[in-house]
Amino acid sequence: MNFDLTEERQMLQDTLRRYLRDKYTTSVRNEIIDSDTGLSDSIWAELAELGVLGALFTEEQGGFGGAGFDIAVVFEELGRAGVVEPVLDSVLMGGRLLAAAGKSDMVEEVIAGALHLAVAHGEPGGRYDLDHVHTQADGDTLTGRKAVVMNAEAADHLIVSARDGDAIGLYLVAQGAPGLTIQGYPLLAGGRAAEVTLDKTPATPLGLTLADYEAVNTLALVAISAEALGAMETATALTKDYLMTRKQFGRPIGTFQALAHRMSDLLIELEQVRSAVINAAGNLEAHDRDLHLSATKNLIGRAGRLVAEEAIQMHGGIAMTQEYELAHIAKRIIMADHRFGDTDYHLERFIALSAA
The missing domain is CATH 1.20.140.10 (Butyryl-CoA Dehydrogenase, subunit A, domain 3)
Known part of the structure; x- marks a missing residue:
């Protein structure tokens, strides 16, 4: 079996490794960790320009990769350099959820580095149980609490899971929406997360399920x-x-x-x-x-x-x-x-x- 990367993935790996080696020094990372948002807008924009964000989406979704090995190549290099920017949560998880919901215009913004997302699914006491969702959906509003939401403070939109009867669905909540409270804090390994409270907060159903x-x-x-x-x-x-x-x-x-x-x-x-x-x-x-x-x-x-x-x-x-x-x-x-x-x-x- 041939474990060598394809030519395109090898180019992506070489480009990303060279960029991070030159730009993402320990001092730069420490400055980002100490910042209010836990990310660098300039680094984010350059990752988008290099095509790193687009590599996490399929061609049908507007990217040029999206397969398992594309994801592995990108995140191995991000891990090698100790990058604290929330690429995993904002782009891979948030962006792919929007793609599944058919929000192609928003996905384009994500790939271009112009839209930040946060995925709010985990709740207090839930540990790793994906079915542990007590946040309630009542029509077009959500009420509940989410724990350790990565990038919540810097996100333009939050993708929130909530229960409507017996079914769990996903909803889009805009930053600054009424009833939305975000209490942020720094994480041990860099970046920022937050405790999120929703009190009859307006939300848009994405038509997605727990699956x-x-x-x-x-x-x-x-x-x-x-x-x-x-x-x-x-x-x-x-x-x-x-x-x-x-x-x-x-x-x-x-x-x-x-x-x-x-x-x-x-x-x-x-x-x-x-x-x-x-x-x-x-x-x-x-x-x-x-x-x-x-x-x-x-x-x-x-x-x-x-x-x-x-x-x-x-x-x-x-x-x-x-x-x-x-x-x-x-x-x-x-x-x-x-x-x-x-x-x-x-x-x-x-x-x-x-x-x-």
């Missing part, structure tokens, strides 16, 4: 897995460079057998994760797709924790300083496990799917 959200959630699983892979690559590379630069007793500490063996373990875990991400991206259309996705996400959580902890331990105290790249990358790796289902959740899901 449409679940379909986009599977794309998000591939994206967060690829993002974690990219972050692990950076953590491993930083650790390798440090071990070959830091000297003790007149020689690089990476030449000491104990540290060399620990470094070898990281490289083995990294290759396992890479294989799992390729498997997940290649099986997005398979009948047993969910089985592959849960297996991948479970491995991401276990391997990610090992990579993050070992990288910090082999660096020592410098790894915990905000000015050093690894501090942010390690946080990203650990927190990736808690999005869209953690290690334990996906282990249980894998067992249940295997027994079905």
Whole structure:
């Protein structure tokens, strides 16, 4: 089997990697993290200009990619550079939901970088249960509360799930709508989220169901897995460079057998994760797709924790300083496990799917 990227995907990867290497430095990221919105408008516009946002949509939706490997290529590079902009939530999830609803004009704005979205589905106490929706739809208004809504403060529109009787649907809510309250806060791994309260807030039905959200959630699983892979690559590379630069007793500490063996373990875990991400991206259309996705996400959580902890331990105290790249990358790796289902959740899901 040929695992090489197509020419178009290789060009996309090379272009994005080169751009982020030149523009997305640690100091730039720290400034973005400290900003009120948790994102950079200039970086966002340049990602759109490079075609990165368009690569997450199919040709029918106005993009030029949209397949599993397109998503994996983009998010691996975003993870490698530790990008905090909410591309996953605003573009991949929000944009693909609008595409499913037939909102082609809004999708064009998303691809052009002119429209920011937030997807408000999770609720307090819901954990990873996608059916846990208590927000109520009453005609054209919504009442309820949503938790940890990524990019809610900077979004032009929120896509909100709500229950109308026994059915769960998705609704479009404009920023600043009456009865909409957004309480934002910074996230540990960068970016911002918010607690969202709706009190008879005007909303427009999108004609989408929970099944449409679940379909986009599977794309998000591939994206967060690829993002974690990219972050692990950076953590491993930083650790390798440090071990070959830091000297003790007149020689690089990476030449000491104990540290060399620990470094070898990281490289083995990294290759396992890479294989799992390729498997997940290649099986997005398979009948047993969910089985592959849960297996991948479970491995991401276990391997990610090992990579993050070992990288910090082999660096020592410098790894915990905000000015050093690894501090942010390690946080990203650990927190990736808690999005869209953690290690334990996906282990249980894998067992249940295997027994079905």
